[in-house]
Amino acid sequence: MNKLFIRKAEHEDLRRIKELHDDLLCVKYGHHFYEQLISGHGYTLLVVVLNGQIIGFASFRIEWLNQKEEITTQAGLLTLGIDKKYQTQGIGGYLLEKGCSYMKELGVSSIYLHALASNIPVHSFYQNHYFVHENTVKNYYHFDKTYQDAFVFRRRFDKKLHSHFAYWMDSVLEIFETCCC
Template identity: 90%
Template sequence: MNKLFIRKAEHEDLRRVKELHDNLLCVKYGHHFYEQLINGHGYILLVAVLNAQIIGFASFRIEWLNQKEEITTQAGLLTLGVDRKYQTQGIGGYLLEKGCSYMKELGVSSVYLHALASNTPVHSFYQNHYFIHEDTVKNYYHFDKTYQDAFVFRRKFDKKLHSHFSYWMDSVLEIFETCCC
């Protein structure tokens, strides 16, 4: 029986995750990148496991923003991939949805990502998962001595924005309701 599940990666998973990264992605990462995904503050690495074998990954970086007295978080989807033998079976979408659900549970207001501007199938994949093309970054990628543009896609969740005052007021009301009602 085939059993697929998504879980947070562990240190012993890094060798297989690196192997998948190297086989699937144009960007090559050093050892520090993988260590940071496991041990770094604000980084999350999820793996898709089928029959006790890691067949996919999704890595996120949570970023804290403070703009105009509003505090919020967003997450960058750093990498996402599924072993070629298992592609086009919905596993990448399942992994992405599980990752986005987890980010939402953590209170993240949105997930954004960069994708090669020339990679139309990837654009369709993300748009099918509620990501919206938000911007274009010129010369974002550098492969084989040439520069490539990137599209920025974003998926927004329910807003978790609070001004400092409204955050304080929510806390006061919660205390009041607990003590006095």
């Protein structure tokens, strides 16, 4: 039986995480980015491990906002990816839900992310996980000598709705862990 689990990344994981980033993402990051993710100072980097090998990652940054004299927090989902060999098996959704649950436990009110405006499959993936398209940022990305627009998606945590969804999702995840991994 395959053993799949999610844990916080450790410093010795960075080489593999960078390999996956470079293979899966259009935006390339320098060494400082990865060091910052592992620092724990407002950042969380999760990895999916299957049979002892890292096959995916999700990185979050927690931000504090002062709105109408009330301090709230939100999280930015910076990166998320699953090794191409393991895509379309539900592992990315599993990682996303575990990451969202963890961010909610930390007290964030919402999670936002940027996605290439042209990447329709990614939009569907996030919308299937309760992220809503909020707006478009023109020329947000710059790679391959061109500028690309980004869609901003956000998932808000309504305590009443989320508690029912979390209960249901925990049941689904238990079944997934038992049957599929």
